[in-house]
Amino acid sequence: MARKDGTGDVEVGADAQGDEHGGGTDDAIYAKIHAAIAAQDLPPGTRLREDEMRQIFGVSRARIRKVFARLAYAGLVTIEPNKGASVFQPTPKEAREIFAARRGIEGTIVRLLAGRIGKAELATLNRHIALEVAAEARRDWHEMVRLSGEFHLLLAEIAGNDILLRFLRELITREALVILVYEKPGQPSCSHHEHQMILEAILAGDAVRATALMEEHLGNVEERLDLDRDTRKSVDLGRLFAGR
Amino acid sequence: MARKDGTGDVEVGADAQGDEHGGGTDDAIYAKIHAAIAAQDLPPGTRLREDEMRQIFGVSRARIRKVFARLAYAGLVTIEPNKGASVFQPTPKEAREIFAARRGIEGTIVRLLAGRIGKAELATLNRHIALEVAAEARRDWHEMVRLSGEFHLLLAEIAGNDILLRFLRELITREALVILVYEKPGQPSCSHHEHQMILEAILAGDAVRATALMEEHLGNVEERLDLDRDTRKSVDLGRLFAGR
DNA sequence: ATTGATTGTTTTGTCGACAATCTTATATAC
DNA sequence: GTATATAAGATTGTCGACAAAACAATCAAT
Numbered sequence: 001m002a003r004k005d006g007t008g009d010v011e012v013g014a015d016a017q018g019d020e021h022g023g024g025t026d027d028a029i030y031a032k033i034h035a036a037i038a039a040q041d042l043p044p045g046t047r048l049r050e051d052e053m054r055q056i057f058g059v060s061r062a063r064i065r066k067v068f069a070r071l072a073y074a075g076l077v078t079i080e081p082n083k084g085a086s087v088f089q090p091t092p093k094e095a096r097e098i099f100a101a102r103r104g105i106e107g108t109i110v111r112l113l114a115g116r117i118g119k120a121e122l123a124t125l126n127r128h129i130a131l132e133v134a135a136e137a138r139r140d141w142h143e144m145v146r147l148s149g150e151f152h153l154l155l156a157e158i159a160g161n162d163i164l165l166r167f168l169r170e171l172i173t174r175e176a177l178v179i180l181v182y183e184k185p186g187q188p189s190c191s192h193h194e195h196q197m198i199l200e201a202i203l204a205g206d207a208v209r210a211t212a213l214m215e216e217h218l219g220n221v222e223e224r225l226d227l228d229r230d231t232r233k234s235v236d237l238g239r240l241f242a243g244r
Numbered sequence: 245m246a247r248k249d250g251t252g253d254v255e256v257g258a259d260a261q262g263d264e265h266g267g268g269t270d271d272a273i274y275a276k277i278h279a280a281i282a283a284q285d286l287p288p289g290t291r292l293r294e295d296e297m298r299q300i301f302g303v304s305r306a307r308i309r310k311v312f313a314r315l316a317y318a319g320l321v322t323i324e325p326n327k328g329a330s331v332f333q334p335t336p337k338e339a340r341e342i343f344a345a346r347r348g349i350e351g352t353i354v355r356l357l358a359g360r361i362g363k364a365e366l367a368t369l370n371r372h373i374a375l376e377v378a379a380e381a382r383r384d385w386h387e388m389v390r391l392s393g394e395f396h397l398l399l400a401e402i403a404g405n406d407i408l409l410r411f412l413r414e415l416i417t418r419e420a421l422v423i424l425v426y427e428k429p430g431q432p433s434c435s436h437h438e439h440q441m442i443l444e445a446i447l448a449g450d451a452v453r454a455t456a457l458m459e460e461h462l463g464n465v466e467e468r469l470d471l472d473r474d475t476r477k478s479v480d481l482g483r484l485f486a487g488r
Numbered sequence: 489a490t491t492g493a494t495t496g497t498t499t500t501g502t503c504g505a506c507a508a509t510c511t512t513a514t515a516t517a518c
Numbered sequence: 519g520t521a522t523a524t525a526a527g528a529t530t531g532t533c534g535a536c537a538a539a540a541c542a543a544t545c546a547a548t
Contacts, residue, residue: 098407294499306532306533326538491548498542501538516522516524
């Protein structure tokens with residue numbers, strides 16, 4: 001199943017593998033749609049019509065359909081039978097579940113990692129944190145967000161469990177959508193200082209402290225959101241007209 | 245599901261699918277292949293040819309292809325470009341990752357649950373454990389395995405996080421394949437007694453104890469396997485000729 | 489006898505067209 | 519004026535056929 005998960009967005013260790021022939025390979029199409037969603041050009045809830053996409057990318061509809069299936073698998077779009085695909089629009093409940101799941105997975109990862117970081121891996125992580133510091137000094141917010149997410153993926157890669165890594169990838173992309181819906185995007189969510197502290201706890205082999213730090217670190221992001229307001233247009237008419 | 249006809253061929257769909265086009269909604273096809281894999285009628289590594297399946301189920305190849313994609317997404321089959329689908333055959337590394345991931349997820353679930361089980365849910369769980377006890381008394385091993393897996397799913401459902409539930413579902417089905425490859429199937433893997441102890445720790449709100457019990461419980465399964473022998477034919481020729 | 493190339497067969501990948509379904513607009517009755 | 523029924527349009531679901539790739543077997547050459 002390990003088709004190289006073509007999320008062109010969060011490629012951590014590797015360079016892009018795209019063969020640029022016309023931009024028609026379905027990995028390329030996937031990457032473009034993914035990027036468009038991440039860039040908020042395609043707001044959550046937007047309907048993605050097959051024929052429209054077919055014209056845009058100049059490929060057959062079957063191709064588009066396959067890409068949609070992959071996007072649905074990644075949790076980025078929702079496919080309803082006979083109604084097509086639309087950009088995933090998380091409910092508050094789903095949002096909370098995504099955060100909770102991510103806390104669980106990343107907690108597992110730091111526990112897997114505690115006291116077991118090699119020399120080369122440590123160097124990589126330190127280098128990454130240095131990049132984060134530099135980006136903050138530059139006030140390059142966009143880069144900060146990118147690096148911030150990449151740090152977590154990096155930890156997962158070093159932990160060496162490809163399944164957890166895949167789960168985390170999915171959760172991170174979906175969390176990005178959640179943030180898009182329930183908060184203004186762009187503001188840096190993770191501080192490099194917290195990353196530093198987590199790394200130190202891991203190096204010290206203090207699994208419980210590393211777990212606690214990671215959970216708090218991730219909890220900070222969730223607390224900044226307003227999950228109590230459902231931004232979707234579905235209205236509870238019964239409640240609305242109850243008092244009249 | 246235990247029904248197996250003696251044809252050495254990959255006879256999956258037993259019921260008549262003839263002209264009645266309704267015989268093959270793709271959910272049904274998915275379920276049948278899934279069951280066939282779980283029942284070891286389709287051993288790991290078996291190639292699943294599209295046209296063969298098309299004939300068996302009497303549907304178009306596109307349908308089969310879609311089902312294969314879903315099976316690949318669930319981790320049950322592997323799809324290689326231009327080489328088609330085959331039943332997932334875990335390497336020892338993948339097997340270990342599956343176990344580790346499952347320990348992580350289920351640990352998260354019991355922590356989510358600790359001290360937060362409602363009355364109705366407790367009744368359901370107790371009833372389930374009673375079923376396990378009854379099955380053991382009956383020496384109904386097949387039922388024991390089924391109930392045993394169901395207990396874990398039940399916990400995940402009660403925890404109320406659909407994402408973690410989905411992850412766990414995938415891991416459990418894949419773990420079943422691992423057990424199939426690296427151990428004789430059928431022997432009960434979980435004892436109801438351990439389930440009982442885990443539940444008590446959860447009820448007591450003792451998260452760390454519940455986590456430890458769950459991890460040990462799951463570790464017992466892994467220890468029974470022989471993961472050091474790679475059953476696949478790939479041989480490390482470099483190592484083989486290193487000492488000559 | 490083994491290696492290498494070539495050809496024929498099998499299997500997967502892709503596409504365009506048709507059928508089924510949903511959505512929207514219009515007309516009609518009350 | 520509102521609501522239902524009907525029809526037209528648009529969109530997705532499905533299928534069969536063709537093209538490309540991988541596989542297997544045969545044959546030639548060293």
